[in-house]
Amino acid sequence: MDRTVRPGRVEGTLTPPCSKSYAQRALAAALLAEGETVLRNIEFCDDTRSAMHCIETLGAEVRREGEDMLRIRGGLNPRGDRLTVGESGLATRLFTPVASLCGTPITIEGRGTLLRRPMGMMTEPLRRLGVEVSDNGGYLPFRVCGPIRGGETEVDGSVSSQFITGLLLSLPLARQDTTLRVHRAVSTPYLDMTIDTAERFGIEIVHRDYTEFYIPGGQRYRAIDLPIEGDWSAAAMLLVLGATAGEVTVRNISPLSKQADTAVCRALVRAGAAVISEPDAVTAAQRPLRAFEFDATQCPDLFPALAALAAAAEGVSLLRGTSRLIHKESNRAEAIREEYGKLGIEVDLSEEDTMRIRGGRIHAARVCSHGDHRMAMSLAAAALRADGPVEIEGAECVAKSYPGFFEDLAQIRR
Incomplete structure (x- = not known):
């Protein structure tokens, strides 16, 4: 499906979907919990549906109530020998260890771009923990037997x-205690989210500066009632809309969240945008924007939003951390260079781990999402400042994380 976004201004208040990162972690914990867990403020995007399918396959009973609530009765009892994770990288790497808790063989299958994303980092660690693993040269499908x-x-x-x-999330249920040593940990805020989720379900995890984790075995997850907070990855894109083309208030997000993409606020301030934080909302308003520097190594999902911000800023912005972008839904660094080039924006990737974006006039063009939900939203944000309509090919991919993005964009256009 193609979408045409015309230049214009935005003004209004929006509530993004729930954090799919928190949602998927909570769904896994609910599967492993004894009793009935209630999850509120759930958004049923593609990745969340993939996680729901995984926990049902592995034995959970899931009942949907209303528009945004799930009741989940936990219990690890596989209903089949195949686990389908869709195109969700998190679901793959999260539920492969969970499936390894089972004493029967389970094959993990995916589709689309996920089949090209590396999974070989799972093989040897699982084998050292007693799991039989058959991999496909480091790619899906995987077969595990615990x-x-x-x-x-x-x-x-x-x-x-x-x-x-x-x-x-899996090792607390192992019979033995575990010491997990991690080399060159990236995206550590996401590990904070994992530990936070586990603690809410009554699980103890201790770590030393993200290099060594100690997980006592024989623990039990307890069922809880948990509202899922708003998604800062989606909020980041909405705030960039406000910073580059008007004013947008994003509700149901906390500046104190453990989500990595709260870092967008620092980038917005560095670029000269007005940012107002409240306990459960953040507003970004347009001001004259200047080039900025930002290291997104620990929050790589921000790159598409930061690209739209840099394209609107005067001068050359420098973004670090491009090495984290190769194995996303697309090679995001190359996708940004190619598609923003069509819009007349120069993107230089010649320096290792670095992206330089020269802001300037954005031209009407036909661009491609590369099947990447964040690229589609980034290009839509850039289109608001174009000198004519921008046609985005494959825009339906926003359903992976934010199915209502284009409807929300239409709601705040002025």
Whole structure:
């Protein structure tokens, strides 16, 4: 599906979907909990649906009530030998260790761009923990057979923190205590989210500067009633809309959230936008924007939003952390360079781990989302400042995280 976004201004208040990162962690914990967990403020985007399907396959009973609530009766009791994770990288790396708790073989399958994303970092750590693993040269499909026993293992954290999240949520149920050593951990705020979720469900995890984690075995998850907070990744894009094309207030988000993408507020201030924070809302308003520097190594999902911000700023902005973008839904660094180039914005990737964006006039063009939800939203944000309509090919991919994005954009256009 193509979407045409015309230049214009925005003004209004929006509430983004819930954090799919928190939602997927909570769904996994609810599966492992004894009793009935209630999750509120759930947004049923593609990734959340993938996680729901995973926990149902692994034994949970899931009942939807109303528009945004789930009742989940936990219990690990696989209903089949195949686990389908859709195109969700987090679901893959989270539920592979969870499936490894089971004493029967389970094959983890995905589709689309997920089949090209590396999963080999899971193989050896799981084997050291007693799991039989058959991988496909480091890519899906994976086959695991547990039960995972605990002990000691090491993980390369330089590609993604998602597999570490899966281990941290699974190993409390292992019979033995576990010492998990992590080399070159990235996206550490996401590990904070994992530990926070586990604690809410009554689980103890201790770590030393994200390099060594100690997880006592034989623990029990307790069922809880949990509202899922708003998604800062989606909020970041909405705040960039306000900073570049008007004024937007985003509700149901907290500046004190453990989500990595709260860092967008620092970038907005550095670029010269007006930012007003309240306990449960943030407003961004347009001011003359200047080039800025920002290291997004720990929050790589911000790159598309930061690209739209930099394109609107005067001068050359410098963004660090592009090495984190190769294995996303697209190669996001190359996708940003290619598509923003069509809009007349120069993006330079010649320096290692660095993106330089020269802000300037944005031209009407036909651009491609690359099947990447964050790219589609970024290009829509940039289109508001174009000299004519921008046609976005494959815009339906926003359903992965924010199904109502274009409807919300239409709601605040002035």
